[in-house]
Amino acid sequence: MKTLDCETYETTLASIAKIYELNETTVIALLESIQFTLYDWRKIPFEDYIFKEFELAIGKNGTADRTIWFHLTRCKSGNMFEDGILPLNLMLPKIHEEVDSLIDSFTKKEKQKASPKSTFGRGDSQYGLKTSNPIHWGPYAMLMKQVAFVPTLVGNHDYLEVPEIVEDICNGLDSNTNSKVLAAYKKSTTPCIIKFWVNGLDRRCLVPAVCYLYNNIINEEFSRLCNTCFDAGGVVIPNAQILKIEYLSKKNIGRKVKELK
Numbered sequence: 001m002k003t004l005d006c007e008t009y010e011t012t013l014a015s016i017a018k019i020y021e022l023n024e025t026t027v028i029a030l031l032e033s034i035q036f037t038l039y040d041w042r043k044i045p046f047e048d049y050i051f052k053e054f055e056l057a058i059g060k061n062g063t064a065d066r067t068i069w070f071h072l073t074r075c076k077s078g079n080m081f082e083d084g085i086l087p088l089n090l091m092l093p094k095i096h097e098e099v100d101s102l103i104d105s106f107t108k109k110e111k112q113k114a115s116p117k118s119t120f121g122r123g124d125s126q127y128g129l130k131t132s133n134p135i136h137w138g139p140y141a142m143l144m145k146q147v148a149f150v151p152t153l154v155g156n157h158d159y160l161e162v163p164e165i166v167e168d169i170c171n172g173l174d175s176n177t178n179s180k181v182l183a184a185y186k187k188s189t190t191p192c193i194i195k196f197w198v199n200g201l202d203r204r205c206l207v208p209a210v211c212y213l214y215n216n217i218i219n220e221e222f223s224r225l226c227n228t229c230f231d232a233g234g235v236v237i238p239n240a241q242i243l244k245i246e247y248l249s250k251k252n253i254g255r256k257v258k259e260l261k
Contacts, residue, residue: 002064070147071142086236
C-alpha cells in the first residue's frame with residue numbers, strides 16, 4: 001500500500017520514493033538537479049514549478065492509496081477520542097460545558113458577568129459565523145505535522161495554544177473574564193496532535209510534499225508553500241482511522257521549534 005505520510009522529513013522522503021517507485025537517493029538527486037533558467041514566477045507558482053519539473057524528470061504521475069493528516073487541538077490529557085474527531089457542531093456543547101465549568105471556579109460576581117455570554121457566544125462575529133454555517137465545521141487537519149510548531153511563520157492560528165472556537169467564545173466575554181477563562185483553559189488542557197488516515201490521494205497534496213523535500217534539501221526555511229489542509233466537511237473522522245494521539249508538553253514543543261530553526 002502506498003501512503004503519503006508527511007510526519008517528518010524522513011517519512012515524507014520515504015513516501016515520495018515509494019509513490020514514484022524510486023529509491024530515496026534518486027528522489028534527492030532529481031530534486032537537486034532542478035534548473036530555474038526558464039522559471040517565470042509570473043506564469044507558474046514556485047511550488048507548482050518544482051513539482052512539474054520533478055514529475056517530468058520521472059516521466060509519470062504519482063498516486064497513493066492513503067493520505068495521512070494531522071489534526072491540531074488542545075484538550076484534557078488522556079482523551080482517547082473514542083467517538084472519533086468530531087466536527088464543530090457536535091463538539092460545541094462539550095466546549096461550552098468546559099468553559100462554563102471554568103467560569104464556575106470564579107467568584108459569584110465574575111460568574112454573573114460571564115455566564116450569559118459564555119452560554120450563547122454573544123459579542124463575537126467569528127463565533128456566529130463558524131457555528132451557523134456547516135462549511136466551517138471541519139474537522140480540519142494539516143498535511144505537514146511541522147506546521148503545528150510554526151504557526152506564525154505560515155500565517156496560521158496557533159491551534160496547540162488554544163482552539164479557535166474557544167478563543168471565539170472567550171471574545172464574547174468581558175476582557176477581564178476573557179483572559180481568566182483562557183488562562184484557566186490552557187492550564188487544564190494539553191496540546192494534542194492526532195494522526196489519522198483517509199483513503200485515496202488528492203494529487204494536489206503531492207505538490208507541497210515535494211516542495212517540502214526540496215526546501216529541506218537546499219536548507220531553505222519551511223514555508224506555507226509546503227503544506228495544504230484537509231476539511232472533512234462536517235463528517236466525523238472515525239476512531240478506527242486514528243493512528244496516533246500525541247500529547248505535548250511546553251518542553252516538547254520548545255524543543256521541536258528549536259530543531260526546526
